[in-house]
Amino acid sequence: MRASAEDDGQDHAAPPSGGRTGRRGPRPAGSVTISGVAAAAGVSRATVSRVMNGSTSVHPELAARVRAAAERLDYAPSVAARRLALGRTGTIALVVPDLANPLFQSVLRGLSQAAGKAGRQLLVAESNEDPEEEVVLAIEARRNSDGLVLASPRAPDERLRALSDRLAPFVLVYRQVPGLEAPSLSIDNAAAIGEIVAHLTGSGHRRLAYLAGPPGSAGNAERLAALRAAPGLDLTVLPCGSMFDDGYAAAGAVVRSGASAVVGFNDMVASGVLTGLRELEVEVPGDVSVTGFDDIPFARYTTPPLTTVSIPKSELGAQAWERLWALMNGESGGYNVRFQPRLLVRGSTGPARS
Template sequence: MRAGTGERAEDRDEPSSSAGSGGRRGPRPAGAATISRVAEAAGVSRATVSRVMNGSTTVKPELAARVRAAAQALDYEPSVAARSLALGRTGTISLVVPDLSNPLFQGVLRGLSQAAGKAGRQLLVAESDEDAEEETILALEARRNSDGLVLASPRAPDERLRELSDRLAPFVLVYREVPGLAAPSLSVDNDAGINELVAHLTGLGHRHLAYLSGPPASSSHASRLAALRAAAAGAPGFTLTELPCGSMFDDGHAAARPVLESGASAVVAFNDMVASGALTGLHELGVRVPGDVSVTGFDGIPFARYTTPPLTTVSIPKNELGRQAWERLWALMNGESGGYNVRFQPRLLIRDSTGPAPS
């Protein structure tokens, strides 16, 4: 977003004037703060106060700071109802996620909520429970009741999202790329993350990996699996075993015995929740990690550093994704371009859950 470079008439360092021949307004009686009192205290017009309170970026920073200081000193709070009527807006945005219990989405929620809150916007959150059809219904309903929408890791097929794009606009995608979609996307380079994990594990002598797969409708699962298959195809003597799993702790826990039966010396789990469950399940089966089997995750959730042993994983900048989603959505809501798509580079965090392949 860019602030305007020109100075509007109402942005000049001039006080608000009253109608009639009386000129400048005199002192107001004590009482509830009004937009006029804030304008007088800041020495600007009411229009400037309104634009600052509505989150506009076209007001000069020094004037905006003066308006906010005056509003704070007077304990002024703009009327949400009045603002909504004036702008034709609700003052809210929406976030739809597949699973709120997953810390990956909690990080995006935190970053988005904090950024939107600073601009005076409230956040509505809906959970689809990994159901693509339910997600579509929720997204359309959320968009009708808010000014803009963020879809985090949507499970709907690409074509369905393209069909709905006009009805969902303005909206931003997080953890997803859809070719030909007229909406900005913020995604993660899953190929790079998987390649780092594979290089780390093969460097430790591992040649047989088991992949604990994610939800079938997850684009992140699809791209991570594709990267693993490419690695297996390009390395002689490299074996990849694909095991059906899921995205939650219980899924990983249930996969511990299939991992043991596969004969793999290392596990690449779809995410950290699955990896954490696998660690517990393997421990219950008497399997030493990393002595017998190495285990890795993906996402870099805070809990991963406190597992036993601490989990090797690939970290994603979750809060930053949420913050940038707001910046792009705010631009779209104001008739500007949502900017270019961004693919974030993940970072390998090597901890104690990986070690040399057993001889």
């Protein structure tokens, strides 16, 4: 609970009047102390410390007053001293399956920008879609940081639960694990697939091919389960992967399947199969419709533009930071969030050929 301006301990003194201080000439670097900022802002040293360390427990008006005084006095806290006082590294970590996937780059950007505003650096590692490597990286990254964000982790549920104490504080992104205390920000994959299927069947498609993602992906499992549960479909599941080359290599299998529409595990896969089908002289969407998942930045620029579902990628990174920051300060990480994707219909889908 945030303190109000009236009940913040020693901070009842009014700020000094007269606006800017009447200093003469440039102030030597490092000559302004935390006590000077406290006196200029009319607050306690403890309040200045909390504001400089990014705490959200200070009333916004007091925090603004402290920051204004610090700027007026050219005060810059010592990073080394701050980290020593806090017993922290000043770094948070992000572990992702594959940095080449624009989906994770968007999360990285949102997380990095939010953490940077709080003066924190970001350590990034990728597991190359290997669940065992992911576990090793997560433990090592957490050892060298103050908190961890696991984006779309491939490790099994039971492994994540077993590692929970060693990784805390941490936040899950694109994944929800039952019985895990860490907060999660996930995607309603079943709802997204439901929208895709409704769109395709509404256009007369019944024979669908699914280009499956990595076996360890929880998102892949949820999307496949939703497709299998959809009534009235003749579904062919084709092993694929998560990258452009995987989709490109699957184009021949799509043609042999006789499917009139393809659901790609993600936009990278869907973009790859678009290219492969074009080289095989298969018209999209005239012969085969293609859909993706994620709405990565170049999905709208494929040929033809890709029908896909959009998810709030940068927002996921920013919200992951908010929850991690709360945990790092001994507060609750808040409630879990399950985002609802939005279908974006573009030129890669059309009526089934009769």
